[in-house]
Amino acid sequence: MTTTTSPPLDLTTLPGPYPTTTSPMIFSSPSYNLPQIRTLHKSLHHAIDDKSSRLRTQVGGSYRELLGTADTIVAMKSEIEAVHQTLSDMGYKCGRGVVGHKMDALGKFTSTTMGDKAASGRERLLAGCLGQLDAILRVREKAKRGERLETGARLFVLGRLLLAAAAGGQQQGSDEKEMGRRRRVLEKGHKIRLMGGIDADLRRYHKPGTGDKQQREAALVRALSAYALATSSGARDVLGYFLRVRGEAIALALEVDEEERVARNPEDVIRALGLYTQTLQDVQALVPGKLADALMRLKREKLLENEELLKMEGLRLDVYKRWCGDEIQFYTPFIRHDDLDGKAAREMLFGWADKGRKVVLEGLENTLKEMGEFKAIVELRTEVLKLWISEGGKARGFDPSEVLDEIREAVNKHMLRVLEQKVAKLRLVGSEVSAAVEAWKEGRSDQHESLWDMDSYDTDLSNGAAQFTQHVVSRLYGRNDDVSKAVASYKSWFRVIDDVGTVVDQLKRQRWDNDVDEIEDEETIEERQQLLAKDDPAALGKHLNESLVKSFKKLDENLSTLWKEQQDSPDRGHIAMYFLRVLRDIRSRLPENAEVKGFGLEAVPSLHQALVSTVVISPLDELATVALVRRTVVGRSVWEGEPALPSSPSPGAFKFLRNLVGAMGDAGVDLWSPTAVSVLKETLRKQLSEVWLETVSKLTEGLEPEVQTETEETPKPEAEEGTSDTSDPKEESLEREAAKTEAVPDIVRHRDLLVQWLYDIYYLSSFLGTDDTFKQLSDVVLSKTDLEHSATAKQRLQKTSQDYFKRTSLLFGLLSS
Template sequence: MASGTLSPTHTLTPSAAFTHPLPQVRTFHRTLTTSLDEKSSRLRTLVGGSYRELLGTAETILRMREDIELVEEKLGRVGKGCGRSVVGGMVGGLGKLQNEGGAGRDMQLGRAARGKCLGMCGVLASRLLKRNMPSESKAQHLVLAAKVLVLGRLLLKSVGGAGGEMEGEVEEMKRKLGGLRRRLLRGVEKIVQKSGEGDREDLLGALKAYAIATSSGAKDVLRHFLQIRAEALTLAFEDDEGEVPGVVRALELYTRTLLDVQALVPRRLSGALAGLKAKPLLKDEAIRELEGLRLDVCERWFGDEILFFTPYIRHDDLEGSFAVETLKAEDEDFEIWIKEGGKARGFDPSILLDGLRKVINERLVQLLETRVKKLHLVATDVEGTLGSWREGITDKQESIWEATMLDMEITYGATLFKQEVLARTHGRNDAISRPFKGYQAWRQLVDEIMTFIEQLKKQRWDDDLEDIEDDLILESRNTLLSKDDPNMLQDHLDTSLEKAYKDLHEKIASMLASYEGEQIGSVSIYILRIIRDIRTELPKNKSLQSFGLALVPLLHERLASSTSEELIKSYSRSFLKKKVAGRSLWEGSPELPVQPSPATFKLLNGLTLAMANAGNDLWSPTAIAVLKKHLRTELVRSWLGTLKDQEEKAASQTNGATTNGEVGPEEAQEEQSNGVEVVDPVHRKEVLLQSLFDVLLLQSSFELPAAADDELQKLGGKLEEQVDLESTSRKRLQQAAKDYWKRTGLLFGLLA
């Protein structure tokens, strides 16, 4: 056979190729095949690239063709418009227009445009001041109407004095704008009279409208506000109709006036007025959006005086000291009543005091109930989470050992890092954090109420009334205001809290009872954590300390069942084994087991892992006791069923045994042929011994705080009867099980 090395460059005939050794021929064949595949791949790549380039070129040609057609069309229209005859006609028409109109026509067009816009100002202002407008937008409409009236006033000034036909129209528009201005001021007055604590934005809008319409500064606006409120107070004193006496309504309005002035003056009011002159009037977007004015067409005829007009409003002429002095002046009447009211004959000041107390207490009770009722939002959040439950996502728990923890900011005390560690340690994922944070926000509202009630109890109401009233009146007043009213509020708060927590408890119980599905274990864990977190921040009321406790036993039962269900099923299959694994490791004389079966060890280890996966925060002593009780019951139930089957088989074998207690070969062969499994008595006793050791170990592992003679103890006694051990051997086996648990108990931390 010829020698040498073949290479892909050799040219061989089929007959010459086989003159070389077979391995060289195969190597040459593989080399040729690889080379052909590479060339085919490169060729396909080149062809594919060329094809894509060809398609791209074709698309570019089509796009260029469309662009060329569009350009040609536009150039054609431009060419037609630039024709000699067309341009000549335009030039001639423009010349005629200039010759005929001139400057006079421009003036006429400008006056007509301003007159048209002036008429629309009246129409639009009338629409904005309609009485049936929504209350929530009334103040905004007043501000916009005031700006329209200012524009109308400017236009009226620009077209005035023209004489001729427009003289009558100008006078008519002057009367109309004056009437609209009076309507605007009446609207401002109504809002100022009726606005409450929650309507301060409307009040501020009404004051801005007054400032624009009258060009008043901040000081004048405040005076006008106080004047309107003073007139409203006078009317309230004179009006005694209705459930609330007029005096009480007047005092309520007086108190609200003090609060409004403190809230608006000087910063909010001055800032709002400064914003009105931040830009010219016609640059205001609200004005330009009014289509009826047609500013896009008419403003070219207005002139610079109108185009660049900016409202001149003093916003910096009001200081806090002026507001304080004004309030003190308004407060004099109230002080006079406190000092001298009790001296007036025929007038009982307690009537006014009782009415005022009633109004204030009703308001406090309303505020209290509103805040307490918000606890239902926690149940709503929980219900929403259960409605959108997704297994493995909603109940996903983040470990504190994940790499994402390393990316967190740890400067300035590592606050976020510590919060995240606490959250993950207590199993607070997003689904649990949302309702818990909502509950914490609600608790802050309730704590504010509790603090307020405590302040009322400590408040003394006679510090500024020395020698004005006698001691009996002062003591009675202090009793009412510092004891009776706070106690009434406290009782109402306790009752409201008790009802709110009761409703929350019942809502959670109904959700737990109605929820069914494969995720019942995960849902029970979720609700258990919600109840636990809420209970950590319960108010100190004794009636609330039992919140959620009635649901905990059921939740612990479901937690125990979901944690151990699969492990019990797996462990039950080991009861059917006929031989002992690890029989050679038995010790002593007679030989007895000194360690559990692999299945028992897997059971204990699996329980530890399952408990850790569910969350270490769930396993309180009570929860572990429930788990151990559940395991003792379920394991014994399964184990007894297996022992019963084995006893029946053993009894059937005994009935078929020979007289000397042994099964003959013919009988054993006959039983095997009939499908009856023959159990070796020696192996069966070894299995029972190992089972007895496992039961004794489980008794130590699942030991309950209050030891009782339960089913697991009875199972151990039954196994002892079946193996028929001597007293010494029985004690040695029991001690071996206890010693094993002492040595290995720490491996199963939560169980130990």
């Protein structure tokens, strides 16, 4: 058995620096240690893996090439079969009969004269020209629209030349009717459509920041070139046409059909102003340089040598060109490209700019006249000013501040006018109040539903409790139908005015920087910011405050006059309640203006007085006619102490308070503000003092009316009813003397009644307060009792009344305000 040993590895073939050449030398060399040998071993393995990967990649690539070759062979087979089929068809079509027919037709064609051939060729070229022009004008795509318009203009010029040649007698064999029809198609059909397409391209508005500016200018130059080519116009005429079309586009954007009565769209103003600024920039960018170069390019090129026309298969210029005369073959457009210099262009542009600015501003004013919402007006103002600030300053030679001031003036005037109209609508509140008072009907206008009348509530809470809560609040504040109408009118007005205040704040927060395309100096930015964000809102806010003061003053005068007219009305008390509720709800939502804070306050005292007068009539009348005419003291047996003094008020005094609070509640708990309660107490103190003093005076003088007491009845004998009036004067004098002598025993007999009254007075003063009038009443009653000189008894009486007041004050809560 023989063993074969592999040759030593040649390390020089591996990548990397190796000082030795074979593997035995590595192991025999003393300069290599074991770690170095392991490193070399690892490098060898990496090299082996790399070569294996390359080999696999090469094999895979060869296999893929083989598969591609197979696919190519299969495709070639299919193509060869198609070629065989085509050759078979060609062989069929080249048969004896087919070739014979073609030879006959060729013979007939060659037998015609050269003149007929030329006429026929031009006719076919004209037909192809009209067809291609119609096809171009039918395309609606915006891409390459300028190129199509220029090509269409070339076709139009070619068609016109061919028709002129036919009219000049160069086509003796042509059909005159057909030529007339084609002339009408070209002049009245295609020309109108071509010019309409050019106008539409020139009128097109491109929003700032959209599209490529260079492409837009190139399309614009081609559209102007198409016009110059179609009408043989020079540079001056082209510029005039462009400005005229743009002016008509601006006017058309701002025009409104009066018959349709469609509201003006604010977007039309933006479009018109955008066209205005765009025109200024386009003219300065195109004239005189780019436009003159474009017109010069048209003059340098022969019409039938244009590449676009040569590419059109429908024209077949390679066939029909030779049948055209020299006038057509060598035709070049005659266009003046040098009749417009920079100075003339500036004059034309400046003249157009003045007229266009007036049209835009007039359209802005007309649009603003139809806008009544502040939010919409501010949005339009913002869009217009932003557009002008960003685009208006790009045109050279124009001062953008002039147009900016004119725009501000137009918008500010309309905003002030709308503001006055909206603020003046506060008069509608007065109209609602006046209508309610004029249609006042007792039992209907003064009626309001009770808070505790559960049967009249809509207790269906399936859709939430908002409506139920609103009903409860309305009843709590006494808002019947008349009050609700006036308050709803004011709330609607206030929401509008509140929106105006929000708009003013919004104007103050706006920033008017223009650093998108260019960097402005800080002074210009600050000046513009001062005008638009400070001066304009300040003027609007000042006018708002002045208008508010004026409108509230008129409304206050109107309501005061209306109330004065009703002060003698039998329903004055209920009308006063209505006025108080309306004024309360209005004053709860007054604008933030110190000069209107006093609205309605002048009429409030008289309204409170009328309210109090109506409320106290019934309780005070019952006290005077029932409680004060009673001459017996109920509960005398439960008096305490020495001397015996009452410890509770009389039933009449207690019932008076109950009736009073009940009448106040019937009028409405919402009416009894601290001021109203103060007026009520003051009025009651005065009227109670008068009634009580009168009663005490009658009691002490013996002039009290005959009353039926609980202990005795004093019917007058029938004999006295028939007594003659003619009595002796001396007897009458004696009777008066006897009555005076019997007065002192009456005071003694009514001593307990006076003490009880004194207690009632102290008790009522705890609710109504004490003033000089009420103190005088208590002093008078005290002087008629035997307690005048007993300070202890007086203090006991006051203390017990105060204690009883503390125990019962919650029963009469309305009087505690």
